[in-house]
Structures are given as structure tokens and as C-alpha cells.
Amino acid sequence: MNTPGKLAVVPETESNRPSTILIVDDKKNILTVLEAFLTQEGYHVLTAQGGREGYRRAVQEKPDLVLCDIRMDDMDGLQLAAMLRSQGLELRFVFITAFATVQGAVHAMKGGAYDYLTKPLDYAQLRTVLQQALSKPSDLNSDDHQIIGSSPAMQSVFRKISAVSASNVTVLIIGESGTGKELITRSIHAQSRRNNERFVPVHCAAFSPALLESELFGYEKGAFTGAESRKHGFFEIADRGTLFLDEISEVSPDTQVKLLRVLQEREFTRVGGTEYLKVDVRLIAATNRDLGALVEDGSFREDLYYRLNVVPIHVPPLRERRSDIPELVRSILEKTCAREELPVPEVDGETYAALDRYHWPGNVRELQNIIERVVVLHRPERVTVDMVIDELTGSAEHPIVRSGAEERDAILDALRRAHGNKSDAARLLGLSRRTLYYKLEKHHLTGKEL
Ligand SMILES: Nc1ncnc2c1ncn2[C@@H]1O[C@H](COP(=O)(O)OP(=O)(O)OP(=O)(O)O)[C@@H](O)[C@H]1O
Numbered sequence: 001m002n003t004p005g006k007l008a009v010v011p012e013t014e015s016n017r018p019s020t021i022l023i024v025d026d027k028k029n030i031l032t033v034l035e036a037f038l039t040q041e042g043y044h045v046l047t048a049q050g051g052r053e054g055y056r057r058a059v060q061e062k063p064d065l066v067l068c069d070i071r072m073d074d075m076d077g078l079q080l081a082a083m084l085r086s087q088g089l090e091l092r093f094v095f096i097t098a099f100a101t102v103q104g105a106v107h108a109m110k111g112g113a114y115d116y117l118t119k120p121l122d123y124a125q126l127r128t129v130l131q132q133a134l135s136k137p138s139d140l141n142s143d144d145h146q147i148i149g150s151s152p153a154m155q156s157v158f159r160k161i162s163a164v165s166a167s168n169v170t171v172l173i174i175g176e177s178g179t180g181k182e183l184i185t186r187s188i189h190a191q192s193r194r195n196n197e198r199f200v201p202v203h204c205a206a207f208s209p210a211l212l213e214s215e216l217f218g219y220e221k222g223a224f225t226g227a228e229s230r231k232h233g234f235f236e237i238a239d240r241g242t243l244f245l246d247e248i249s250e251v252s253p254d255t256q257v258k259l260l261r262v263l264q265e266r267e268f269t270r271v272g273g274t275e276y277l278k279v280d281v282r283l284i285a286a287t288n289r290d291l292g293a294l295v296e297d298g299s300f301r302e303d304l305y306y307r308l309n310v311v312p313i314h315v316p317p318l319r320e321r322r323s324d325i326p327e328l329v330r331s332i333l334e335k336t337c338a339r340e341e342l343p344v345p346e347v348d349g350e351t352y353a354a355l356d357r358y359h360w361p362g363n364v365r366e367l368q369n370i371i372e373r374v375v376v377l378h379r380p381e382r383v384t385v386d387m388v389i390d391e392l393t394g395s396a397e398h399p400i401v402r403s404g405a406e407e408r409d410a411i412l413d414a415l416r417r418a419h420g421n422k423s424d425a426a427r428l429l430g431l432s433r434r435t436l437y438y439k440l441e442k443h444h445l446t447g448k449e450l
């Protein structure tokens with residue numbers, strides 16, 4: 001029989017080259033075995049020993065798929081995926097795990113571009129899973145961009161979104177915490193001509209000033225102690241795509257100067273470098289502060305402010321568009337229940353009335369957390385006012401679960417759903433980060449057990 005060879009079944013990328021697979025594992029012998037197998041299958045194979053190395057190679061080489069061990073000494077595989085994702089690298093992942101509990105965590109990961117295999121590895125299964133994974137598009141999240149809001153205030157936001165999506169204009173999104181600024185930004189990118197290119201979100205407040213500068217602009221080998229090789233910054237990574245600078249008010253004066261220069265000249269140098277690099281990046285910035293006031297008191301550069309504020313989009317707080325609440329509740333219930341594999345409960349009128357009276361300091365995110373918590377904790381057939389009232393009046397420090405074992409389970413569950421991100425897990429639980437740390441200690445958890 002004429003066998004066309006295995007090469008024929010290896011999914012190819014659009015440019016007809018074999019797919020590139022990055023294998024990440026902290027055990028050298030496993031890397032060697034898998035590399036030999038996948039090379040024989042016709043893939044272009046890269047290997048990385050451990051999560052850190054995996055992160056570096058993934059950012060540099062942008063493989064079509066990452067085949068990744070979950071338990072690694074330096075960095076957990078789920079954490080690696082979450083880190084890459086937070087940098088706008090929506091890579092397909094296939095995890096290798098020995099633990100049934102982890103399978104749930106992988107399932108729960110956002111995006112759907114994830115799959116897993118259990119140890120001991122079955123090579124026939126590996127072959128099939130890889131083929132399937134590579135044949136689905138890597139970004140399955142378009143549904144996640146759905147912005148809900150029939151209120152006149154949101155309708156006006158939608159009109160602005162459509163108007164700016166078609167162009168490359170710089171947009172400044174202004175709104176309180178949890179109003180949907182990131183969601184709106186992603187939606188602009190998704191509707192723009194750049195939607196096949198990267199969306200790179202940068203949380204400016206999460207980096208020290210020096211670190212933010214080298215993350216944004218990259219650095220040359222030897223630029224400072226520890227700069228062992230050249231690093232591409234977010235501006236380079238986002239080339240042809242969209243760069244989202246979140247919490248722009250937190251950028252230091254020095255970096256503000258550098259940002260201004262990129263916006264004016266469309267070029268920059270890496271830290272420690274002299275070469276001018278040109279990039280084609282669409283910039284969207286967001287803030288929950290009054291940038292105008294920061295300009296007045298001298299902490300934000302006026303010239304940069306005008307460069308960023310080309311088209312402002314003001315996102316109204318939830319308390320000013322209360323008519324959106326029922327629709328938001330239904331949508332959150334549907335999504336949460338689908339994820340938890342539960343039937344969607346009814347919501348009684350009294351519950352809506354209570355939600356309507358609340359002042360929503362945390363906006364849509366707070367509403368989402370409350371509804372998710374109600375679903376997970378009560379698995380209700382009907383959402384009653386009692387289930388939500390505690391959450392509404394309770395302070396952020398209010399303990400949401402009673403017994404120790406229940407609390408421990410709830411914490412683990414939240415960590416899983418937050419992909420190990422403690423801030424997100426704390427938010428899901430309605431606790432401050434500090435309280436979560438205290439509780440982790442109390443239950444002898446490190447936060448790494450997924
Ligand atoms: N109009 C909306 N429709 C549906 N979901 C929404 C809407 N607005 C916000 N959300 C959801 O609420 C959560 C918070 O939104 P997002 O992260 O975009 O807010 P943000 O303004 O960036 O908040 P922060 O200032 O705290 O970063 C997200 O899970 C988002 O999907």
C-alpha cells in the first residue's frame with residue numbers, strides 16, 4: 001500500500017510550513033523522547049527545560065502549540081499559560097498531567113484552546129490530540145467580547161466603539177474600576193482590521209518604573225546586570241496589532257517621555273540600544289483616574305495626555321445604568337452555569353429589586369463576582385434575595401463561607417478558576433488580597449496546589 005507518510009497528517013500552518021511545537025518539561029529525558037517522537041511525526045520541534053525557559057522560548061518563537069507538563073519545579077504549566085495569555089500571546093496548549101484534579105482546572109481555563117493528556121502518555125492519543133488542537137483556531141474567545149447594555153449610556157459607548165474600530169486612532173478609555181474598560185478595548189481590537197494580529201495588554205501599575213520601561217521597549221544584551229540576552233518589548237510584540245496600556249496614570253515621568261516619543265515618531269530604542277525601531281501599533285490606554293486633574297497637578301504630562309486623549313470613551317458606572325442589571329445578571333448566570341455544568345436558575349423579582357437599590361462600587365465586576373459566588377455556593381434552582389443580600393451589604397472582609405473545610409475548598413476552587421492568580425482569586429472570594437494570604441496560611445496552602 002502506498003502510505004502517504006505521516007507528514008501528510010501533520011496540520012500545516014497557513015504558510016504551508018509544518019506546525020511548530022514547543023515542548024516544556026523540567027525533565028530532560030522526557031524532552032528528548034517527545035522531541036524524537038514529534039520530529040518523526042513531521043513537526044518542527046523546540047524544547048525548553050522548565051517553565052521559565054518555556055516562557056522565554058514561547059515569547060521569542062511564538063510556536064503554534066505548547067506541549068507542557070503541569071508540575072514543574074520553577075513554574076507551574078497553568079501559570080505559564082496564564083502569563084503568556086496576560087501578555088496577549090494566545091497560544092494553544094496541550095498539558096500533560098498525572099492528576100485527575102488538574103484536568104478540571106485545565107477544562108476551566110478560559111479560551112478553550114487548551115487540552116490535556118494524562119500520564120503515562122499514550123502516543124496514539126498524543127498524535128490525535130495534537131492534530132485536533134492544531135486544527136482549531138487559537139482564539140476561541142470572540143464570545144467573551146460580548147458587551148451587554150441596552151441603556152442609552154451604553155448605546156452611546158457602542159456607537160463610539162464602532163466608530164473607532166475602523167480606524168487606527170488612539171483611544172483613551174475612562175471609567176471606574178470594573179466598568180468594562182478592558183472588555184471594550186478587546187472588542188475594539190476584535191472589530192478592527194488588526195484582529196488577526198496580537199492584542200497585548202499591559203497593566204502599567206504592575207511593574208516598577210524601571211521594569212515597565214524595559215518591558216515596554218525591550219532591552220539589549222548587557223543593558224543592565226542580568227540582561228543576558230536581547231529582549232523584545234511589548235511594543236515590538238504588538239507590532240501590527242493593538243497595545244493596551246491599562247492604568248496609564250501610573251506610568252513614571254521618564255517612561256511618559258519615552259511613550260510620547262513613540263506616539264509622535266512611531267519609533268523607539270530598546271533599553272541600552274541605539275538602533276531606532278519602527279513599529280505599527282494601535283494604542284489604547286485606560287484609566288480609572290481623572291487624567292485631566294493629574295495634568296493640572298503636574299503628575300501627568302500634558303503633551304502625552306493630548307496624544308492619548310484623541311478619542312475618549314467614558315464608560316458609565318453601573319449605578320448610572322441600572323436598567324442593564326437584569327440583562328447582565330442573566331448573561332452571567334448563563335455563562336457561569338454553562339461552565340459549572342448546572343441548569344440556569346430563575347431569579348425572583350425581589351432579588352432584582354435588591355440589586356437595583358445597591359450602589360455598585362465595584363461595578364460589573366462586582367456584580368459578576370456576586371452572581372458567580374451565589375451559583376457556586378448555593379447551586380440554586382432559584383436565586384433568592386437572601387442569597388445576594390449578604391454579599392451586597394457585607395464588607396470586602398466578610399467571610400463568605402462558614403466551616404473550615406468549606407472555606408478551604410472554596411479557596412482552592414477560586415484559585416483554580418483564577419488560574420492561580422491570587423488577586424483574581426481574592427476577588428472571586430470577595431476577600432482582600434491580604435485576607436486571602438492570611439487564609440492560605442491558615443489552611444497551610446501555598447496557592448500553588450491546582
Ligand atoms: N457591559 C458588560 N457586559 C458584559 N460583561 C461585562 C461588561 N462590563 C464588564 N463586564 C465584565 O466585568 C468584568 C470586569 O470588566 P473589565 O475587566 O473590562 O473592567 P475594567 O474597567 O478593566 O476594570 P479595572 O479598572 O478594575 O481593571 C469582566 O469580567 C468583564 O467581562
Ligand SMILES: [Mg+2]
Pocket residue numbers: 181182246
Ligand atoms: Mg482593567
